Amino acid sequence: MSDHKTDDQRHEEELPHLHTTAAHVHEDSDVSISSLGMFLAALAITMIVTGVVVVGLFDIFLDQAEEADISPSPLAESGEPPAPPGPLLQVAERLDLRLHRESQEKLIHETAWIDRDRGVVRIPIERAIEITAERGLPDWPPVAQGVGGGSEASQ
Template identity: 35%
Template sequence: MSQDQHTHEPQPAENPEIEHEESDVPAGRIATLLIGLLAGVAMVALVLWGAFILLERQAQRSDIVRSPLITTPVVPPEPQLQAVPSRDWQQMLAEETERLNSYGWINQSAGTVHIPIERAMELTLERGLPVRPDATAQPAGQMPGLDNGYNLDSSGGIEPTTPGGSINTYIPRSIPVPQPTAPAAEE
């Protein structure tokens, strides 16, 4: 094979279906689009400005007019925020410490006073704690004022069985056990 057969001369590519744009983008159409867009934005801004003025006037009409003679400040409801919580804590602690370590009246007309905590503890040791006059000693596991049928131990108020007994021999303490009676004699 020779080299002459494989060489080709370049030929211009012709494709009649593909063409290029003969003119530029029409500037008039772009200008019209931009002017319309700006006019729309301006119109929306005017509508919102008018709505703002209308709503502002309505809000001013509905505001409560306070008398200029009122001088008391309006305090928000509790709980209020603390500006400096540590200072408030120190102030409360100082007030409580002062009350615990001083004498003072609780109710002067009734003759009720408070005394320092140290003195109160001394008096309690000297005099003892008050006891109700009707208080009686309760057996272990019983609470005052409760019937003996209410046992507060872990058995739940059930008597233990005797050795060799069955579960049917459990008798709750809170249920009275009926005693057998002799049948009534018929006449």
């Protein structure tokens, strides 16, 4: 019958001996607290030293970069940089198209002076067609009425 042990008895034999006295409330196989404390202290010191080194290197590299930068000419204008040369991107395509068409319509349908000294005027297209039909083109021979194809007109 000694061969017939209960499951609880078998587990007790397999488990390491636990100290349950008042002096020992943890397993003997636990990690040493002093070793863990020394590791954490070394880790903290390493992190602090690494941070100081990184900040120091950053300052050194920043100083080197500032020395390497070319300072602008004292004659250069201060303020906003000039706009880049065109063509620029359109922000409102439909508005731009509408304004362009309005300006073209104004050129086509309104009368305005081009060169007052030489007597050059811009007139609406319809009026220009009427005047050309009445007076003909300047410095061109008049076209005979009823003349046929283009080969006869060129002779």
